[in-house]
Amino acid sequence: MIEQNLILILVCLPFVGALLAATLPVHAHNAAAWISGLLLAAGLAIMAVLHAPVAAGGVVRALVLWVPSLRLNLSLRVDGFAWMFVVLVLAIGILVVVYARYYLSRTDPVPRFYSFLLAFTGAMLGVLVAGNVLVLVVFWELTSITSFLLIGYWHQGQAARDGARMALVVTATGGLCLLVAMLIIGQIAGSYTLDVVLASGDLVRAHPLYPLILALFLIGAFTKSAQFPFHFWLPGAMAAPTPVSAFLHSATMVKAGVFLLVRFSPVLGGTDLWFYAVTGIGMATLILGAMVALFRHDLKGLLAYSTISHLGLITALAGIGTQGAILAAIFHIANHAVFKASLFMAAGIIDHETGTRDMRRLSGLFRAMPITGTLAIVASAAMAGVPLLNGFLSKEMFFAEVVDWHNGTWLDNSLPWLATFASVFSVAYSLRFIVTVFFGPKADDLPKEPHEPSPWMRRPVELLVLVCLLVGILPGLTLGPLLNQAARSVLGADMPYYSIAIWHGLNAPLVMSAAALIAGAVLYLTFADTIAKGPEGPPLLHRIRAQRVYEWMMLQFTWRLPRKIYGATGTERLQPQLRLMVLLATGAGAVTLWGGLRLAHEMLSTPLNPAFALMWAVGAVCAVGAAWQAKYHRFAALVLLGGAGLITCLTFAWFSAPDLAVTQLLVESVTTVLLLLGLRWLPRRREEIAEDKLLPAKMRRLRDFVIAVVAGAGIAAIAFVVMTRPTIPNIGNWFLRNAYHEGGGTNVVNVILVDFRAFDTFGEITVLAIVGLTVFALLRRFRPAAESAGLPEQQQGEAAEALKDYLRVASVIMRWMFAPLIVMSAYLFLRGHDLPGGGFSAGVTLAIAFLLQYLGHNVRWVEARLTVLPIRWMGFGLLIAGLTGVGAWLFGYPFLTAHAQYVDIPVIGKVPAATAMAFDLGVYALVVGATILMLVAIAHQSLRSARLREVEAEAEAEAEAEREAAAAPAPARAPARAPAPVAGGTA
Amino acid sequence: MSRLVPHPLLSLALVLMWLLLTRFSLGHLLLGVVIALIAGWALGKVEPERPRLRRIWPLIRLMGIVSVDIIRSNIAVAGLILTRGRHGARKSAFVDIPLRLDDPVPLALLAMIITATPGTAWLEHDPDTGVLILHVFDVIDEDEWRHLIRDRYESLLLEAFG
Amino acid sequence: MEYVLSAAIGVLAASGIWLLLRPRTFQVIVGLCLLSYAVNLFIFSMGRLTVGVPPIMPKDGSVNPSAYADPVPQALILTAIVISFATTALFLVVMLVARGMTGTDHVDGKERD
Amino acid sequence: MTATILWFAMGYAQIALALAACLACVRTLRGPRAQDRVLGLDTLYVTAMLLFVVTGLRAGTPFFFEAAMVIGVLGFVSSVALAKFLIRGEVIE
Amino acid sequence: MLPATEHLIIAPILIPFFAGAVMLIYDDRRRRAKLAIGLVSAVALLLVAVELLNRSKGNALSGGNDIGFYLLGNWLVPFGIVLVIDRLSAMMLVLTAVLAIPALIYSAAGWHRQGQHFHSMFQFLLMGLNGAFLTGDLFNLFVFFEVLLAASYGLLLHGSGQLRVRAGLHYIAINLAASLLFLIGVSLIYGVTGTLNMAQLSVQVAALQSADRALLHAAAAMLGIAFLVKAGIWPLSFWLPTAYMAGAAPVAAMFAIMTKVGIYVILRLSMLVFGAAGGASAGFGADVLTAAGMATVAFGLLGVLASQGLGRMAAHLVLVSSGTMLAVTGFALAGGGAPMLAGALYYMVGSTLATGALFLLIEPMSREEGGIAALLALTADAYGLDPAEDDAQPEVGLAIPGTLTILGLCFGACLLVLAGLPPLAGFVGKVAIFQGILDAGGGMPSAAGWAFVALLLVSGLASIIGLVRIGIQTFWASDGVVPRVLALEIAPVVALIVMIVLMTTQAQDVLRYTDATARALHRPEIYAQGVMRTPRVEPAPAPANGDAAGDAP
Amino acid sequence: MIDLETLPVWIALPAALFLVIGSTLTLLGTLGLMQLKSFYDRLHAPTLGTSWGTAGIMLASMLVFSWAGGRAVLHELVIAIFVMVTTPVTLMLLGRASLHRDRGEGRADVPPAPVLPPPPQPVPQEEPAE
């Protein structure tokens, strides 16, 4: 039980630490370092406690349920392999913490660094101890994200930003692939629990999706472990501070990839596909990395490629997959972590103390920093595989595996040669690192005078080099048991104990090692000068840089190509969008009705009335005419539109819909006025634009004409088919039957609107209110185009002056119409429930009564006499309608339940009192308010621009005067205000 | 009183209108009165001054005269259209008539009469000179038209509105 | 009459759609008006055609629903008329403001090159 | 007999009015000037109103009255607005 | 007597309605008062929505899906309009309220001063949204669509400016055309089936004759196009990025849920009418939805990559999320099973919150300095407004320290969710969808399933690339000018992120909810029968309508 | 519905007559509208419809409905009155518009604008109410 909690604590500790560190002030360097170090040390202590059960071959598990239904639970497990890896991560982590404390400068925001570092460590530990493959992916992606932050820590530099982004993009892509692989594996295994998955190797390998799984899985593993061709992000990540490189590229990030390969080799390994893919890529990476490393002039660049190369080696071992190979892989994971961490730190010290990492500038540093030099030499030797150092041992084991193991393929046969070849380069670059930096003449043009670093910066390196030596000399005593324990936890309990010895006699691996050492030394010493003068990379090959390919691909595939396709598959123009919608609707109708659109057997038919047909001849002519004139003769189009609307009204009346006819007529009037109000602000269009007569424009019009005709024919056909279909039982019949008895009104349409379906009306008046408000708000910011800002053409010139009184007589009639229109509005309102009419039509009528006053006079005249607060009308209208609806609650009925009753009033008799009437009153008030608000808001624009003109003229005159008086160069800017209060809003 | 009921005659007419639109009953009468008062009050806002109607009788006479004139000119104009303007002999003209009326309300009444009578169209009235430009569909003698408008209609209106 | 009305719907719709696809805002707004006529008549036709019998009921009990016009499409159209009136007004204002700001009455706010 | 006469009279009136509407429409479409179009539309309104009344008469229902009344009382509003636009270039000053 | 608690079902519509209406009585310059009313309304909405959600979970007896009904005007189905609250609607209500409160608070930083009647329109938008989620009637759905659209027009244009007006013009034109299609569809359904009630429609659909069925399908296709325009499906979505980008920040945040209304309706109607019980119509449109949904994801991801600014990118992320939902709806309609749909619903909630947060973040992230006050001064200057008249004084508020860090963290969280990266809700959602796809095929999904998986992966990747590109530009490559951001602006974002985190840690609860929701959607007959059988409140014996009074007033 | 068969002759015949007169006059008016050459001539044509065209048809309607309703149904009167009252507004404005436009184009066949200089314009000082 305690152990379970300990695992949880182990994973949580770094995250908690990350939060803690993040909240520290920017300058709390020591505190942040102490927190980080102590937390990681605590982790080590936990691992110490866990050692006993793990050493006994057991697995410590912990489980926190997260999303059980997705089988996505925080399941953790520590076995020998994980244990060893966790210890490695924590130990090197502590050393990096110490090292970074002295490496980072005072000006860096250090707590943030530690915060990222701890978060990254937590994610890495999560990957190692995840007991659920999905959780593994979670942590896997978290390492990508946190490493992004770490690499980009010095984000002021372009290189850091690019490097971080590249690392993230590459590894997160891999993570997504891994996710799918894991999901499929879990699907096949029936569980996402790692234990079950590890036991289902046969099932997985036999599954038809195995190649796909393997491909996705390997993309995940290879991107992380920087295998060819995904290796390029790793050198790019060298822009990170050196402690980050020392951590990420020795024990953690990249090792997560090989960890996964080793971990899953029992599940996915053992097939030819696996061998070719994994060993093939591993060997390619090994060789390529080693070759490139030799030619890099940047210290960290050399180490980066060396890392790639060594990871290739481990990958190749995982691909071979024998017990020895797995053991060797694990061994090399540890060894590489130790010597590479120390080398990165050493490189960091050199950079820190000299100000450069360019090996062509560095020289003879041994005299200035002998201790660091010694440490670096030992570590390099381990990297080169010199005997008595840890690197030698695992390399020997690698050689032994490639020599001993056979499956008879060409790759298998060529492995020893390839391994030796790579080793030669490995020796050569190690040698170059030592020789160019520490030996030779003392460099005198370094940015800083070199000297030994502060001792605490060196301590981690010393410790690591000590480990190199200890493991190299006493492998069986130091790492042997742990290795076996780790390998057994991967491969199963039946693995025999491998004893690791320094001396196996004179055998092939030894010969290969010796040959590599000698050839490597010769290679470097022969070409040292050439390499130093050469380009950054191996001859010829340096021109093909994977990073450039990546960048090109990123540019092409994530920018240029998407933009191109996006541009081709989308548009920002309105017409194509509307055209598409029409086409899709027409197409959808055609597809669904193809062959299914049939006339009913017994068609309904109403006898033809020639008058009606004639009227529609008028309507059609008007509609087509409006369409034809709308571009150049807007006024004519407007008139014709009115004609079409009128015939539509007539149709409603003809086919028994008087309410519709009335409403449409009223709306028609208001719409015409609205459109006319708008016409004033549109640009003049007199001469035909020449382009219109060109062929493309004609073709466009032809195309649209065809579309319009087809769509129109389609809708006409549907209408015809339904119209002639026999009537079906519908809800309309119920309304007809019950309107009077249940709804208390004889006008069924009105009863539907204010009672049966009053909720529709309730929403509808809200729409009207919103639109009123929008129109009002929008017009507050209205500025006419320069062309329309002046007085209309008609009002300019002498003739217009003579027109001042043109309305004198007409306006009398318009004024006097105010009263009858109010009466008519009341009439339409009061009788709506029983006869055609109702709140809406009554409201519009009243609004027209007001409009007429505006038409007959002008805005100032009307508003000096009539005070209308349209927005208040709207507010009260909405409230009346809403409260009427809520009133039903008092009687225990749902919203909008209407009550109709006849109240007996003396003298007058029985008077109907229906709540529906109150609701209609709300509609009425709102409609009046909204309609007036819209009309008046537009009408006010003329007034506003008149004021604007006055103000501007005044300002201009002033400016003119000023210019003349003082010849001052900068006249004050005219206060461009147009504060015309619109009649709405507020009083 | 006159502030609350600025236009009593109009309000009366509105009550009548209400009763025409609905049907006569006590309830409707009361309702009509209320509505007419409200409407009249609202009109008072835009037209605060009551028109100076002195006598009503000339107006009634005018109505009778106009009704007859309308029928006559309907027939005349219809005939002109059917005969294509007496086969091309018809001549229309602008006739300017100096009017004595100045108040807009009687002028509006005159406009209604002239418009309702086919064959004459009100085009323009200049308040400064008092000249009305009329378009006459079928002119034989312009002075006859001046006489008609001034003596047949305008004089009655002048009588009524003083 | 069904022929006439469906042809009418077709002509209104076609005119409206043609205008909807035009580049000038005024054309579009006229098109929307015509289209909304077409759609209102379409809705209307869904209730079949009945001449001269509006859904206004006598007050005496028995009612034969099949003798009257279907009130439901009428109620729907009334709501639709109000809404399309409102949105037409809104579109008009937006079109004016757009014209003021962009200096053109092209629907895209810039003339095509 | 009387019914037939009245029936025919109604039918005649309907067709005559519809024809009148057609003629008015021709003027609306042809112009040539804007004021002609407005005049045409105004006439169209009046004929439509009369057609409403006749059709109501023929159907024997009083329910066409409201629509006719709306045209009769308010039909002039849009014509006035159109005419005012012609004179002043804007509808509300 | 209807139990008083039953009125809670209509509260999500009435609360914002009354709030919006009452505000109209106030002078528009009293924005603080209006803000207070608005916030009270939004909080009340949240409480009501949570209560309704709890109710809809029901008990074991009801199979965990208690459906509530509310007969408006006390008229029986199908004659009157009925409101239906079930798991799906309740979830959408909660989501709306959760998004509304932060957006409102954010607006208090100054956005609500940019134009008139912001708060009323905001409330009406909520009313429209909630109405669309609650109604069980097709035409009433149209009405509420119009309410929410009208409000969205107003809000999109809030503050005016060339960009907004141009975007608004397109947005309005397209939606007007779509609304006309909506009307055609609804009326055609009425013409063929004689009903407007969704439940009755679903009962009737199986028994339709073939000629009627063809017409019904045509109607459904028209309706579908109208909804898909709102949902932002390719190729009907080109208006969306510009419109969403143009809106003021709090408005854009609310727009995050606007596409979801379209999706909600499609999901609701297609599962109800064309579900397994739809007879010969079962599965109608499923393939189209799947294909178009995937095309939308593809287009969205292209857009994410092709975008230069964060606003455009966020808008395209909306498309990705929309496309995902639509494709899953298609799969579900074709018999894809509940788990995938459950995952998609979870994903939808998460991505909506994240997009909302992202839209709120955009403006502070791209703000140079000076805060909202400078911005307001600028617009006021551009439009020649009198500051005194327009009351555009800078909002005094607490500017927060560590601005960039907090902005960065919030941005990162949004990124994680939208890219589907662990550990936040986006990842859980995608895992759930993937599992659903794999489960549905019994381990071997269809080709479409694979394509969808691939598309989701690529879209996640595109999101990473795009957002990281922008994030780096903003946080790492900027010239070090720290914007002045008010606590009022950052608190809502943090609140949304906290919601996302809660959704992640409580993923099991949320998924259990969405799972039951998805299962309920697969059993439309429960919904339909429930609606059809809703009893009305029997009236107390009331005096009959006297005939004697005639038409006397 | 009205059963036409039950209408007495003294209702039906005048009604039919009024209908024929009214519609014919209206038709003639529009015929003139189409035929006549000048706008000012055309301006007269619609008044046929608005005067006796309207009157005839309204009279017919009042006759029939009054008889059918058993009481005086005179609401058509309202329409007739308002048509008469409002027509001048339109026609005056149209005539004026045409005159104005013709003068603007310098056409000689229309009477010139009045020559008297306009009196000083009283500029409205009131602020419009909000």
Ligand code: NA
């Ligand atoms: Na009504």
Ligand code: NA
């Ligand atoms: Na006349």
